Amino acid sequence: MKKILVTGGCGFIGSNFIRYALKNSDYEIVNIDKLTYAGNLKNLIDVQSDKRYKFYKADICNYELVSYIIEKEKVDSIINFAAESHVDRSILSSQEFIRTNVTGTNVLLELTRLYSLERFLQISTDEVYGSLGPDGKFTETTPLSPNSPYSASKASADLLVRAYNHTYGLPALITRCSNNYGPFQFPEKLIPLMIINAINNKPLPVYGDGMNVRDWIYVEDHCDAILKVFEKGEIGEVYNIGAENEMPNIEIVKLILKELGKDESLITFVKDRPGHDRRYAIDATKIKTKLNWKPNHTFETAIKETISWYLQNKSWWEEIISGDYLNYYKKWYEER
Numbered sequence: 469m470k471k472i473l474v475t476g477g478c479g480f481i482g483s484n485f486i487r488y489a490l491k492n493s494d495y496e497i498v499n500i501d502k503l504t505y506a507g508n509l510k511n512l513i514d515v516q517s518d519k520r521y522k523f524y525k526a527d528i529c530n531y532e533l534v535s536y537i538i539e540k541e542k543v544d545s546i547i548n549f550a551a552e553s554h555v556d557r558s559i560l561s562s563q564e565f566i567r568t569n570v571t572g573t574n575v576l577l578e579l580t581r582l583y584s585l586e587r588f589l590q591i592s593t594d595e596v597y598g599s600l601g602p603d604g605k606f607t608e609t610t611p612l613s614p615n616s617p618y619s620a621s622k623a624s625a626d627l628l629v630r631a632y633n634h635t636y637g638l639p640a641l642i643t644r645c646s647n648n649y650g651p652f653q654f655p656e657k658l659i660p661l662m663i664i665n666a667i668n669n670k671p672l673p674v675y676g677d678g679m680n681v682r683d684w685i686y687v688e689d690h691c692d693a694i695l696k697v698f699e700k701g702e703i704g705e706v707y708n709i710g711a712e713n714e715m716p717n718i719e720i721v722k723l724i725l726k727e728l729g730k731d732e733s734l735i736t737f738v739k740d741r742p743g744h745d746r747r748y749a750i751d752a753t754k755i756k757t758k759l760n761w762k763p764n765h766t767f768e769t770a771i772k773e774t775i776s777w778y779l780q781n782k783s784w785w786e787e788i789i790s791g792d793y794l795n796y797y798k799k800w801y802e803e804r
């Protein structure tokens with residue numbers, strides 16, 4: 469049985485991936501996570517006693533500790549989800565983004581080399597490509613043109629992965645996915661933030677004119693694509709992942725209000741995000757044709773399931789929004 473070291477497995481996508489992989493493969497999984505504000509052990513309560521799963525609290529920047537874990541656990545491969553992931557936080561302060569996303573990735577690449585691991589999969593984002601005009605989509609050959617400290621740190625990591633593959637022949641691959649939604653997403657991101665504010669009858673803060681476009685994919689479809697790239701992807705290649713579901717933010721916000729039976733008067737247009745990317749859209753032809761992948765969920769049904777997950781899991785997010793999250797919310801939405 470092969471063993472994968474998953475980093476950042478207590479976050480939104482990492483926790484969904486671990487659950488998905490335990491169910492749909494026979495890999496053993498070692499999860500290392502620093503448990504930052506975004507990492508939550510409760511995201512994996514249902515698998516914590518699975519014999520194929522093990523957790524270590526560890527920072528990916530800690531070379532000695534990660535090295536010790538790789539050696540002790542005899543892992544075969546790494547999938548790197550660990551990152552600082554929120555654009556707005558990177559605008560307030562970027563240092564942690566450079567540390568974790570760039571230095572942390574470098575540590576993992578060095579250790580992949582040291583232990584001659586079989587595979588290194590970097591979980592990246594479409595945001596490295598920058599912003600699109602009204603037409604066209606990102607392909608794997610679109611030049612990197614990141615616009616936020618977050619996307620610049622992710623692009624830097626991608627370039628390191630590329631260089632380690634080119635220079636040392638490291639068996640590395642990269643996925644670049646569009647915006648995810650689904651269970652366990654931290655409520656700083658658009659969809660969970662709007663669902664929770666709507667449930668609590670609080671204003672829904674829409675940036676700018678609300679016409680920025682994102683291309684949405686259900687997190688389980690992303691996890692399925694990651695597993696496919698991990699198993700069948702060609703070393704040295706980049707794979708875009710997306711579900712062809714572009715929507716302006718305001719449309720999503722209105723849909724959430726409608727679904728929850730709340731009034732549109734809750735919508736509040738607020739100061740725009742500085743440097744706000746206008747539009748993202750993914751061309752996923754490569755993963756579809758080369759790896760025979762396709763998304764299995766439609767936005768219409770998966771967004772309803774997501775909303776009902778947040779309605780049924782109030783204690784999960786009530787604990788989050790009553791903690792340190794309040795300080796961030798105040799800093800970004802009230803004091804800017």
Ligand code: NAD
Binds near residue numbers: 508528529550
């Ligand atoms: P998240 O913020 O929910 O989770 C990040 C996890 O990484 C947390 O559990 C956190 O504790 C952990 N972490 C942070 N710094 C660490 C460190 N130094 N060492 C170890 N663990 C650390 O993020 P997410 O939305 O789950 O995103 C996961 C990955 O997917 C990221 O690399 C992100 O760039 C990428 N991605 C996200 C999206 C999206 O829509 N959320 C889309 C495309 C790609």
Ligand code: TYD
Binds near residue numbers: 556595675
């Ligand atoms: P977000 O979920 O932060 O993802 P990203 O910026 O990485 O794409 O934001 C998605 C879109 O929603 C983006 O155009 C910014 C917008 N947005 C708001 O209008 N209001 C908000 O409070 C947030 C968090 C995001």
